[in-house]
Amino acid sequence: MIRTAPLILALAISVSACQDSSDPSLDQTGARPELPAQNDTLIPAMEIPTPEGWGNELPNVPDGFTVTAIASDLKVPRQMLILPNGDILVAEGSGGNAPALRPKDIIAGLIKKRGKSPVEGGDRITLLRDSDGDGQTDLQTTFIDGLDAPYGLAFVDGTLYVANQGNLVSFEYTEGATSIAGQGTELTKLPDRINHHWTKAMTASADGSKLYVGIGSNSNVGERGMDVEENRAVVWEIDRESGASRIYASGLRNPTALAINPWTDQLWSVVNERDELGPQLVPDYLTSVREGGFYGWPYSYYGQNVDPRIRPQRLDLVRQAIVPDYALGSHVAALGLDFTNNGGLGGVFDQGAFVGQHGSWNRSDPSGYKVVFVPFRNGRPSGEPIDLLSGFLKDGHARGRPVGVTYDPERRVLLVADDVSNTVWRVAPRYAPPTAGERSTEQTEREPAPSTD
């Protein structure tokens, strides 16, 4: 039976040959990303950059900008909120309780864990206060404790709303408070069965009457069965007074950050698309969220591109699927979104959206691991994304992974939560940029001033 040896060898080679690589010439950002053919290999391409310290180094910013750490030793910071008095809240935690349904779930969990911080999630909100306005944190203290994987934060009319992984709670806030006791008042439960994608992103509507909560799918592409996908891969609209909820939009696989477009007052989201169709499928995206809109998951992606892995197919739904507004690149794992206001960070960063990208696992050439800026004109994306904060990867290790991004319109700075180095980064122009009102061609085109620090 020695003749079976070549057969075994051939099998082994065919398994390893199923890895595939990316085509760097494909343009996968912008309004019309190039989508390659599906390549659902036997073993998905994987590259997990493992954590490593920053040492004395910092992330990279463009010329004319500075970056500083304004909080460290956090317990897995995710999303942030700026209170009216300028205090910064940081939600910390890790959720999800999906049981291993298949042997694969155990193995994939072990592999992906290698790219995460070993720190246990804080299940709390930390307050950062800069008392003297020098950009440094003077007080870092626990604001609310005993939460359950808090993620989405919103503040309306003196009330703080916190989206835990299983419910939405409110806290009455007193100006200047540095801590709030208790578990808050539950406004509504949120879908938390399995919680494969557990994050509950949140933002308030422009008029403050509604809260929008992003609820991710319970699987990659429906492989746990569609029974567990009820009220998943949707954005809920929740009445702030009554707590009544309804599905505002659906087919959004994992809407990980929500924000209101300040030029149109419309809800926008970044969405993490499906894995294991190849290193360049499917691009994550930034999109306006239309009321009643269906965005494809799990039946199709980027409009009418049918995903063959879901049976029975629903071609009736595929026909209705909306093409998202703006592709961010495949597997970048966009987890943060915020818009500029008041002239943004100046220059090319005056009008647009900041997007935090946690970074890929499902491709051999890592993507994401940075914060980009998507320029907007007339309330719509206009132009290629521009790197704002990068350098998170070095020598195959991840020194950090960006999550939430929050623009502070008062101080004209961007805050970035990093859940691997457990840091909050502050990105600021070296010199105060002109506000939207006093912007002029001369000012936006001036050269960055020479470095002083």
Place this chain on the structure above:
Amino acid sequence: MDRTVTYSRPIANPLHAILLAFPVALYPAALLSDVTYYNTAEIQWSNFSSWLLVGANFFAGLVLAWAVVGLFIGRARHSKGRGLSYLGVVAVMFVAGVVNSFQHARDGWHSVETLGLVLSLVCTVLALVAAFLAHGSAHSAEKRA
């Protein structure tokens, strides 16, 4: 005076037989649940297959190790031809089973498809062949002076 001594006994000892019983039971079970998934698209059948294959592969690995060792120290050393055939069958069964586990790790409908069905069928047939080889009587003749 020359005389010919004939041996006739299975190459598998009882413990080996118990290990082999798992692939013999679990690969056909995986095949049946694959067929059911193919016919119903009810994902739980694919999940069943995934676990059945893990169990089958685990014991197939042990059986494979035993088959290798058995060539030198077990009963099969008296019947090298049958021992090698058995080793080959078990080896192909194990490799096909492992590849099938990767196939079943794909998501949704892609977890079975034609490749999954064919590999489950191959494993089933090879498990049965291995059992016949292991439990059937081996005849070997040897001349003694």
